[in-house]
Amino acid sequence: MDVPHELGAVYAVATFFVSKALLAEYGLSASQVLPGGPEGLADILLDETSAHGEGRFSTLGDYTLSAVEEEWCGKDFCCLPNQLSALPLLKAVKRYSELHRQILGRYAGLMPPRPTAASWERMSMSFSEFLATNGLETLTPQLDLLVTANGYGYLDDVPAFYGLLVATPELLSASIASQQDPQGAEPLFAMLLGGFDALWARMVEQAGLDVRTGHAVTRIERSEDGVTCSGTRADGSTFNLEGSHVYLACPFATIAPSLADLSPEEAAIFQKLKPSVLATTLFEMDPSPAYQNRIAWWPDRIRPLEPGERPKGQPSVLYAHRWNAKAVYWPQDDLGPPAGGNRFLDPGTERVATSDAAKRGEKQLRVGYQLAERGASQDDAALRAQLKAELVEQLAGQGIGGVQVLKQEAWDYSYRFSQKDLEAGLPWDILTMQGARRTFYLGASASFETLNDVTNYNLTLERHFFPDRDGTPLRHRGKSLCSLVCGYSDAGDV
Numbered sequence: 001m002d003v004p005h006e007l008g009a010v011y012a013v014a015t016f017f018v019s020k021a022l023l024a025e026y027g028l029s030a031s032q033v034l035p036g037g038p039e040g041l042a043d044i045l046l047d048e049t050s051a052h053g054e055g056r057f058s059t060l061g062d063y064t065l066s067a068v069e070e071e072w073c074g075k076d077f078c079c080l081p082n083q084l085s086a087l088p089l090l091k092a093v094k095r096y097s098e099l100h101r102q103i104l105g106r107y108a109g110l111m112p113p114r115p116t117a118a119s120w121e122r123m124s125m126s127f128s129e130f131l132a133t134n135g136l137e138t139l140t141p142q143l144d145l146l147v148t149a150n151g152y153g154y155l156d157d158v159p160a161f162y163g164l165l166v167a168t169p170e171l172l173s174a175s176i177a178s179q180q181d182p183q184g185a186e187p188l189f190a191m192l193l194g195g196f197d198a199l200w201a202r203m204v205e206q207a208g209l210d211v212r213t214g215h216a217v218t219r220i221e222r223s224e225d226g227v228t229c230s231g232t233r234a235d236g237s238t239f240n241l242e243g244s245h246v247y248l249a250c251p252f253a254t255i256a257p258s259l260a261d262l263s264p265e266e267a268a269i270f271q272k273l274k275p276s277v278l279a280t281t282l283f284e285m286d287p288s289p290a291y292q293n294r295i296a297w298w299p300d301r302i303r304p305l306e307p308g309e310r311p312k313g314q315p316s317v318l319y320a321h322r323w324n325a326k327a328v329y330w331p332q333d334d335l336g337p338p339a340g341g342n343r344f345l346d347p348g349t350e351r352v353a354t355s356d357a358a359k360r361g362e363k364q365l366r367v368g369y370q371l372a373e374r375g376a377s378q379d380d381a382a383l384r385a386q387l388k389a390e391l392v393e394q395l396a397g398q399g400i401g402g403v404q405v406l407k408q409e410a411w412d413y414s415y416r417f418s419q420k421d422l423e424a425g426l427p428w429d430i431l432t433m434q435g436a437r438r439t440f441y442l443g444a445s446a447s448f449e450t451l452n453d454v455t456n457y458n459l460t461l462e463r464h465f466f467p468d469r470d471g472t473p474l475r476h477r478g479k480s481l482c483s484l485v486c487g488y489s490d491a492g493d494v
């Protein structure tokens, strides 16, 4: 039997307020589960570096606090009681949150208002420079996880603005809360029974939506009277659809060649959005006593240390691998797929052929995570080959035997603007283009690469442009879209 394996989006973060509200609205609130079960331990492995010796932790909390001890006591840090180490960490979160609000203001969930020149002055640097400038290095371990390990760029490379966008004060507070009270607090990362697809499937069913998959759009013509989309279906036949508007809900760079009348304004913005590549690779390996938990993570592989210590320019560094059985089949005694299907996975998840030894549980199936820097492309065959070769080499370096790569996906991921283009205001220019040329610009290219950001952006546009449809009160009427998206807060602050 081939086994289904998730190689894409699986986690809901504690602050996914919009996604979680949607789960509640569609009766799926109870579908959140903890990856790896209530214990959910991880193998967090430190390399020998100039900052510290080799080390191992099994919870994010312990690892985070060790980094505080390291800052206080240097490379040969001793183990201070956790209560003591927690104090500077809490102080740093408080200071960070104050700075965040001073620089970006208070805003609801999505994107801050267009920053002022004075705010840009405080953010015109990389995120790691921002942390160092403000004496917030203590937060680096958490931000390695929340920003870089999630694929949004290396801290010493990503503009401070994006770091602040991801790491909101609410997210840092949720991270601390989940470390202090792992059983009671909202989990920092949750998985969903049936995957995110359970939510999309429920929406389609309840609203009776006409969704057609397997249609490749190759041409979009927009005129004063309407829009025509044409292309090819999966069976090779052609289609031609007419409508009043078009919603571009895919990477803008890939759809741009299909826009018959691409405007200079659109072209200028689309070409400046550049992705990184996030690669997920499913492989088998012999069980190893060193890797017994749901995920193995090497923070030093992505952490800015001394100049040159992070393997910059080596795009394919393997920084984590997830043991699928432990992450998703943990209720099973033998960690085997439950009879009658696995309710933890989206039923549409692709099935992958595995060895008989893996089916018998004698080999582990894991998903490796690798990140290439901004400007890379998923279509770069040489990069894909390098990703695969280096994954195998790095696993061998970890003393792991019996490695067999089953499937690799490389994804253009986290389209971002450069510091200069951010300061020129391009993300806010996309907002002002909404609805013009009979076009709405949606998805991660317009907002940010999480399901929460994407759904949040879509809902906000829907409420602005179609406020009557679901009976939503017209409380936004009279506000421009920019002020609505950037400044609206349920608490009434702008």
Ligand SMILES: Cc1cc2nc3c(=O)[nH]c(=O)nc-3n(C[C@H](O)[C@H](O)[C@H](O)COP(=O)(O)OP(=O)(O)OC[C@H]3O[C@@H](n4cnc5c(N)ncnc54)[C@H](O)[C@@H]3O)c2cc1C
Pocket (backbone or CB within 6 Å): 007, 008, 009, 010, 011, 012, 215, 216, 217, 218, 249, 250, 251, 254, 255, 258, 278, 280, 411, 413, 442, 443, 444, 445, 448, 449, 450, 451, 452, 454
């Ligand atoms: C490996 C991986 C792990 C991730 N993990 C998480 C996670 O745990 N949690 C989380 O919140 N987010 C996660 N994400 C991010 C999340 O999946 C994306 O942010 C989100 O799916 C983006 O939504 P979107 O609608 O912009 O684009 P997509 O989901 O990429 O959808 C765009 C669709 O458009 C289609 N398309 C493109 N061009 C055309 C064309 N010409 N004609 C027809 N169709 C076209 C594509 O085939 C695709 O189906 C992950 C992403 C990846 C790659």
